[in-house]
Amino acid sequence: MINAKISGIASYLPDYVLTNDELSHMVDTNDEWITGRVGIKERRILKKDVGSSYMGIQAVTRLLEQTGTSADDIDLLICATSNPDYRFPSTASVIIHGCGLEKRCYGYDIQAACAGFIVAAQDATAYIRSGIYRKVIVVCAEKMSSMVNYSDRATCPLFGDGAAAILLEPTTDGIGFIDAVFHVDGSGLENLVYKAGGSANPTTTATVEAGEHFLYQEGRAVYRHAVIDMLTATQEVMKRNDLTVDTIDWLVPHQANLRIIEAVGSRLGINPDKVLVNIEYVGNTSAASIPLCLDQNKQRLHAGDRVVLTAFGAGFTWGASYLIWSL
Numbered sequence: 001m002i003n004a005k006i007s008g009i010a011s012y013l014p015d016y017v018l019t020n021d022e023l024s025h026m027v028d029t030n031d032e033w034i035t036g037r038v039g040i041k042e043r044r045i046l047k048k049d050v051g052s053s054y055m056g057i058q059a060v061t062r063l064l065e066q067t068g069t070s071a072d073d074i075d076l077l078i079c080a081t082s083n084p085d086y087r088f089p090s091t092a093s094v095i096i097h098g099c100g101l102e103k104r105c106y107g108y109d110i111q112a113a114c115a116g117f118i119v120a121a122q123d124a125t126a127y128i129r130s131g132i133y134r135k136v137i138v139v140c141a142e143k144m145s146s147m148v149n150y151s152d153r154a155t156c157p158l159f160g161d162g163a164a165a166i167l168l169e170p171t172t173d174g175i176g177f178i179d180a181v182f183h184v185d186g187s188g189l190e191n192l193v194y195k196a197g198g199s200a201n202p203t204t205t206a207t208v209e210a211g212e213h214f215l216y217q218e219g220r221a222v223y224r225h226a227v228i229d230m231l232t233a234t235q236e237v238m239k240r241n242d243l244t245v246d247t248i249d250w251l252v253p254h255q256a257n258l259r260i261i262e263a264v265g266s267r268l269g270i271n272p273d274k275v276l277v278n279i280e281y282v283g284n285t286s287a288a289s290i291p292l293c294l295d296q297n298k299q300r301l302h303a304g305d306r307v308v309l310t311a312f313g314a315g316f317t318w319g320a321s322y323l324i325w326s327l
Contacts, residue, residue, distance in 0.1 A: 001129075001172070002128065002129050002131070002170050002171070002172055003125070003128075003129070003170070003171050003172075003174070003175065003176035003177060003178065004121075004124055004125040004128040004129065004136070004168040004169070004170065004171070004176050004177050005168065005169060005170075005171040005173075005175050005176030005177075005326040006166050006167070006168060006176065006323070006325070006326050006327060007067060007167050007168070007169045007326065007327070008063050008066055008067035008069070008166065008167040008327075009063070009164070009165070009166045009167075009291065009294060009295045009298060009327070010059050010060075010062035010063035010066055010164070010165055010295060011059055011062075011162065011163065011164035011165070011288075011291065011292050011295040011296070012055050012058035012059040012062065012162065012163045012164070013044045013161075013162045013282065013292075014044045014045055014046040014047065014048075014055070014161050014162070015044075016044060016045045016046070016047045017042050017043075017044060017045075018042060018043050018044070018045045018160070019041070019042045020034045020035065020040070020041060020042065020157065023156065023157055026150050026151075026156075027150060027151055027152070027153045027156060028153055029153045029157060034157045037257075037259065038157065038158060038257045038258060038259065038279075039257065039258020039259065039261075039279055039280060040157060040158065040258070040279055040280060040283050040284075041280050041281060042280075042281055042282075042283070043159065043160025043161075043281075043282060043283030044160050044161055044162055044282060044283075045145045045160065045161055046143050046145060046161040051083070051084070051085030051086075051091070051094075051143060051146075052081050052083045052084065052085060052091055052141040052142060052143040052146075052163070053085045053091050053094040053095050053098060053141060055141045055142075055143065055161065055162060055163035056079060056081075056091065056094075056095040056098075056139045056140075056141030056163045056165070057094075057095050057098035057099055058163065059139055059141070059163040059164055059165040060077070060095060060099045060101075060137060060139050060165045061099055062165075063137065063165045063166070063167055064099070067167055069135070069167060071099060071100045071101045071103070071105075072103045072104060073104075073135050074101050074104070074105045074135050074136075074137055075104060075105060075106070075133035075134055075135050075136060076105060076106050076107065076124070076127060076133045076135075076136045076137070077092050077095060077096055077101060077105055077106075077107035077136070077137045077138075077139060078092065078107065078108060078109075078110060078120045078123055078124055078136065078137070078138050078139070079091045079092035079095060079107065079108070079109045079110070079120075079139050079140070079141060080109070080110050080111075080112060080116030080117055080119065080120040080138065080139070080140045080287040081109060081111070081116065081140065081141050081142055081286075081287060082111060082113055082114075082116070082142060082144075082147075082194075082286055082287065082314070083141075083142050083143045083144065083146050083147060083286075084109060090107065090108055090109040091109050091141065092107030092108050092109050092139075093107055095107070095139060095141070110123065112287070112313065112315075112317050113192075113286065113287070113313025113314035113315060113317055114254050114256060114284070114286045114287060114289065114311050114312060114313030114314070115182070115254070115287070115311040115312065115313045115317045115318055115319055116140055116286065116287025116311075116313070117138065117140050117164075117287050117288070117289075117290045117291050117309075117311065118180060118182075118290065118309050118310075118311050118319055118320070118321045119182065119317075119319070120138045120140070120287075121138050121166070121168070121177060121180075121321060122177070122180045122182070122321065124136040124138050124168045125168065125176075125177045125180075128168060128169070128170045129170075134169060134170055135167065135168075135169055136167075136168045136169075137165055137166070137167055137168075138165065138166050138168065138291075139163065139164070139165035140163060140164055140165070140286075140287040140288040140291055141163035141288065142161060142162060142163065142285050142286040142287055142288045143161050144159035144160060144161055144215075144283075144284070144285060144286055145159065145160075145161050147194060147213075147214055147215045148214060148215060149211065149214035149215070152214070154217070154219055155214075155215055155216075155217055157283075158256075158257070158283060158284045159215075159283055159284050159285070159286075160282050160283030160284065160285050161285065162282060162285040162288045162289075162292050163288050163292075164288050164291030164292045164294075164295055165291070166291055171326070174324070175303075175304070175323075175324040175325070175326045176323055176324060176326055177321060177322075177323045178241060178322045178323060178324060179237055179240055179241055179321070179322045180237065180319060180320065180321040180322070181233055181236045181237050181240070181319050181320055182233075182317070182318070182319035183229070183233065183317070183318055183319060184315050184316065184317045184318075185315065185316045185317075186315060186316075187316075188221075188225065188314070188315055188316030189314075189315070190218070191217070191218040191221040191222055191225075191316075192215075192216070192217050192218070192222050192313075192314040192315075192316070193216050193314065194213070194214070194215055194216070195207070195212040195213075195216055196208075196210075196212035196213050197212075197213055223257065223259070223260060225312065225316055226256060226257075226260050226312040226318075227260055227263045227264055227267070229312050229316065229318040230253060230254070230260070230264050230310045230311070230312050230318060230320070231264050231267050231268060233310055233318055233319050233320035234251070234264070234268060234308055234310045234320045235268070236320065237308060237320040237321065237322050238308065238322070241322050243306065243308070243322065245268060245269050245270040245271070245274075247306065248270075248274070248306045248307070248308050249274065249305040249306050249307060249325075250274055250275075250276055250300075250301065250305060250306075250307045250308070251265065251268070251270055251274055251275045251276070251307075251308050251310070252275075252276045252290055252293055252294060252307060252308070252309045252310075253265075253275070253290075253309075253310050253311070254289050254290055254310065254311035254312060254313070255277065255278060255279035255282070255283075255284060255285070255289040255290070255292075255293055256279075256284050256289070256312070257279070257284070258277065258279055258280070261275065261277060261279070264310070276293050276294070276297045276300075277293070278292065278293045278296050278297070286313070287313075289311075290309050290311060298327065301325050301327065302325065303325060303326055303327060304324060304325065305324070305325040306322070306324055306325075307322070307323050307324070307325055308320060308321070308322050309321045309322075309323070
């Protein structure tokens, strides 16, 4: 059976570091409060007057360089983002142009919120298994700072900016992305939403004055659903593939909140040493969080390792993927 294996991974983080101490001068908060509730010490912020595509271009350029892949060989680029440069055209098209991939590469955006990476990877895997494409890039680029209200102490400490990209290619060696499960429940809309600027609530002077052009979150509801849904999705994909907490090598959860990660790991009964975490120094980078975490921990991963990825995001949308590491 043809699977899609990860043949390369790269990431990009902006230079500017927004610390908890600096945040405490912007909003009524402090390091102890933030660290105790979400486990974040600092996050990276893109200070340039550019969009998410800028970070995506950096990540994809690094990916091509590190893998020695020609831009002319890429068949498809899928961009997962909740912070597109524009309502149209797609951010994927901007990244393709910025990386010189136009000769043969098609591309499009997907919007699956914080689950964007695992959803895009599943799309890419389906294309490769079908034989339609052979070399596919999945890039996740999130300028979360563009939608954060820095006077809202409940949300502004959580989010950071960043991008990460993987190259997927076909394999018949029994490695790569093996299986995935996904779910969506649109009743979660009111708990995690960007209220204005879309067709349901177009931008007006009133929406701007009401502060509706920022991310809105009901923290308790999101926490509860994230723990339960990431846990059950992980259990579902493990059961389908005869995996146990002893036979998987790594669990890589979406880096939304350290307390959510700890709760999922504890209820799953997995050794904390098997759970990859990088949220302390990058915050929640939405769709980019899982591939960023993989890239930053790739020295700990070995070919043949069994890895389970799980994520939860707005919608609500959530799921889990099982892959056998190939680098």
